[in-house]
Amino acid sequence: MSSAAIDAAIFTALTNDATLTTLAPGGVFRGTSPQGALQPFVIVEVVDHLDEPQMSTSTPAFESVRYMIKAVDGATSMVAASSAADRIYAILNGATLSVSGYDAMLCVREERVAYTEVDDASDHRFQHNGGMYRVMVDPQ
Amino acid sequence: MSASLKFDGLKELMATLKVSGKIAADGVRSTVRQSAYAFAEQAKSDTKIGKTGNLRRGIKVREDVGASNVVSFDVRNTAPHAHLYEYGFMHKNGNRHIPGNFVFSKAGGARQRMNDRIEQILPEILQAAVDKS
Numbered sequence: 001m002s003s004a005a006i007d008a009a010i011f012t013a014l015t016n017d018a019t020l021t022t023l024a025p026g027g028v029f030r031g032t033s034p035q036g037a038l039q040p041f042v043i044v045e046v047v048d049h050l051d052e053p054q055m056s057t058s059t060p061a062f063e064s065v066r067y068m069i070k071a072v073d074g075a076t077s078m079v080a081a082s083s084a085a086d087r088i089y090a091i092l093n094g095a096t097l098s099v100s101g102y103d104a105m106l107c108v109r110e111e112r113v114a115y116t117e118v119d120d121a122s123d124h125r126f127q128h129n130g131g132m133y134r135v136m137v138d139p140q
Numbered sequence: 141m142s143a144s145l146k147f148d149g150l151k152e153l154m155a156t157l158k159v160s161g162k163i164a165a166d167g168v169r170s171t172v173r174q175s176a177y178a179f180a181e182q183a184k185s186d187t188k189i190g191k192t193g194n195l196r197r198g199i200k201v202r203e204d205v206g207a208s209n210v211v212s213f214d215v216r217n218t219a220p221h222a223h224l225y226e227y228g229f230m231h232k233n234g235n236r237h238i239p240g241n242f243v244f245s246k247a248g249g250a251r252q253r254m255n256d257r258i259e260q261i262l263p264e265i266l267q268a269a270v271d272k273s
Contacts, residue, residue: 032236033236034236035235035236037236047245048245048248048249068228068240068242070227074230115224115227126229126230128228
């Protein structure tokens with residue numbers, strides 16, 4: 001059993017979706033993207049990971065992971081990033097993830113994240129759109 | 141000739157219960173304030189000092205004095221680029237994504253510790269008020 005299986009389940013769900021691949025052709029990356037990656041792309045980051053202890057065994061009762069998952073697009077308009085974010089929501093919110101070594105409990109968006117990044121020098125803009133997702137799993 | 145039967149024991153207790161919201165709010169104010177300042181200090185130490193130091197200096201605590209019987213303290217970063225540090229941004233030269241630091245998104249632990257502490261002290265605060273009535 002490895003908590004990495006939870007991350008892998010998220011990546012699998014996102015990368016296996018043909019619609020998201022069309023909306024975010026750059027791909028799905030953890031934390032950072034390769035230099036010059038095609039845009040929009042999707043970023044997945046672990047915000048926090050909590051193990052709920054239980055008395056009888058060292059195995060946690062459940063694991064709760066908060067991810068920030070967002071689409072990033074270098075554009076003046078939020079439309080493309082927003083469409084990709086909507087697709088991420090459709091894939092993950094309420095999904096029953098297939099996590100090796102765990103039973104899935106919950107996968108929901110807890111809050112929305114959307115902002116525009118402006119480079120003051122060049123006036124170039126990047127649109128960030130997605131959300132904070134809570135994933136809870138029960139170790140088998 | 142008359143006989144009067146009267147039970148007045150609940151009067152003062154009812155008066156205490158009427159203001160129990162204020163008693164609870166006053167009683168937990170210092171816990172909430174301490175939690176807010178402790179979280180702000182943690183957020184400051186988790187925030188790197190850049191060229192100007194504005195990002196760390198921008199972390200401030202403010203009491204939100206809105207509704208009655210509500211104790212609320214806001215911890216916020218007033219620096220204009222705080223959200224980029226929190227959620228990540230695109231590196232200008234490399235054109236690649238720099239990960240977020242999630243300083244404020246990790247407030248859940250501090251909130252939980254505060255709630256645990258309040259759960260512990262609130263019954264004592266209310267009991268003391270009832271005993272006094």
